[in-house]
Amino acid sequence: MNVLPVAAGDPAPRFVQRCTTRWGHYSFDMAAGRYSILFFFPSTLDPCAARALSVMRARAAQQADGAVVFFGVSADSADETRIPVVTGGESIRFFRDADRRVHDLYGIGVGQCFWVVVDPMLRVCLSMPDAPGVAARVLDHVMRLPPVQDGPVPALMLPAVLEPAFCHVLMDYYHTHESRPSAVLTRGADGKPVNIIDSGFKSRRDCLLRDGDLVRQLQARIIRRVVPEITRVFQCTVTRMDRMVLGRYDAAEGGCFGPHRDNTVPGAAHRLFAISITLNDDYGGGELSFPEFSSRGLRPPAGGAVVFSCALLHAVRPVTQGVRYACLPFAFNEASMAAAREASAPLTG
Numbered sequence: 001m002n003v004l005p006v007a008a009g010d011p012a013p014r015f016v017q018r019c020t021t022r023w024g025h026y027s028f029d030m031a032a033g034r035y036s037i038l039f040f041f042p043s044t045l046d047p048c049a050a051r052a053l054s055v056m057r058a059r060a061a062q063q064a065d066g067a068v069v070f071f072g073v074s075a076d077s078a079d080e081t082r083i084p085v086v087t088g089g090e091s092i093r094f095f096r097d098a099d100r101r102v103h104d105l106y107g108i109g110v111g112q113c114f115w116v117v118v119d120p121m122l123r124v125c126l127s128m129p130d131a132p133g134v135a136a137r138v139l140d141h142v143m144r145l146p147p148v149q150d151g152p153v154p155a156l157m158l159p160a161v162l163e164p165a166f167c168h169v170l171m172d173y174y175h176t177h178e179s180r181p182s183a184v185l186t187r188g189a190d191g192k193p194v195n196i197i198d199s200g201f202k203s204r205r206d207c208l209l210r211d212g213d214l215v216r217q218l219q220a221r222i223i224r225r226v227v228p229e230i231t232r233v234f235q236c237t238v239t240r241m242d243r244m245v246l247g248r249y250d251a252a253e254g255g256c257f258g259p260h261r262d263n264t265v266p267g268a269a270h271r272l273f274a275i276s277i278t279l280n281d282d283y284g285g286g287e288l289s290f291p292e293f294s295s296r297g298l299r300p301p302a303g304g305a306v307v308f309s310c311a312l313l314h315a316v317r318p319v320t321q322g323v324r325y326a327c328l329p330f331a332f333n334e335a336s337m338a339a340a341r342e343a344s345a346p347l348t349g
């Protein structure tokens, strides 16, 4: 257990805990991109909790834009029945923390009513014990903050990775080969990785590049034009690539991809860098965004790439006009493969 409560400037500990979501748990690293207000309390029967929660519920109901997410963290197993599963709104959720996992990670003693505010980068920006009047002060303060920090995005923009003729070769390949709705790799209720189709979250059709010669031509360009920049900018040597896939986001189908990270489920833990190469220019919307850092959207020119750490939360904004084509490999190396294998190995002995 953390002996002291987390304090402003600390990274907010990440965790997966049982929660009042439809699917029964919540991975806190998905709370990035917005402010989160965590209220730790011993039980809903505790008078301090009752008071603070009524303020929290009222503010959650007031805000229309969902810019702030409220989380109650209950240490009482009997709250399981007092706090029912929330099926609708996403702006207020409760962690079922009778095993104290979150309390311990945040250094909050059981029996305390305590506030922790986490910023869009998942860093603690305020932490204080509850007292009369504190709930309203904390919530007013957070709701007045600008929605994101609008700092620089730690991604690399590289124009001219693929020349126009090669972009056309890839788009022609797409048109002459089978494509299918792109699935989201996520965790099922049992924690195991599953592929699901959820067109509200991800609407894209993918075509796998199966032509060995074309894959070699594509890889040659990435090795020559992207890999040295990854070495220079991120001081990391990548030696492998996977997922040689072409994606098509169509405005007519609401083409988009919601906020996600690319390395969070076991089968994807080896990935180090995402290389998003846009193949065309004649579309509207479809910018890549990094909601932890900025509200700005990135839009590389045709043939240009955005290269970024797979650990960053990112999204593709809805394509509003026409179609966006992209080639979307991941880069990694032997060390990241070994680390992923180790992390997924069953504990023995």
Ligand SMILES: O=C(O)CCC(=O)C(=O)O
Pocket: 247, 257, 262, 276, 277, 288, 314, 316, 326, 328
């Ligand atoms: O379309 C893009 O540029 C990014 C796609 C993406 O984030 C992914 O496939 O994981």
Ligand SMILES: [Fe+2]
Pocket: 260, 261, 262, 274, 314
């Ligand atoms: Fe991604």
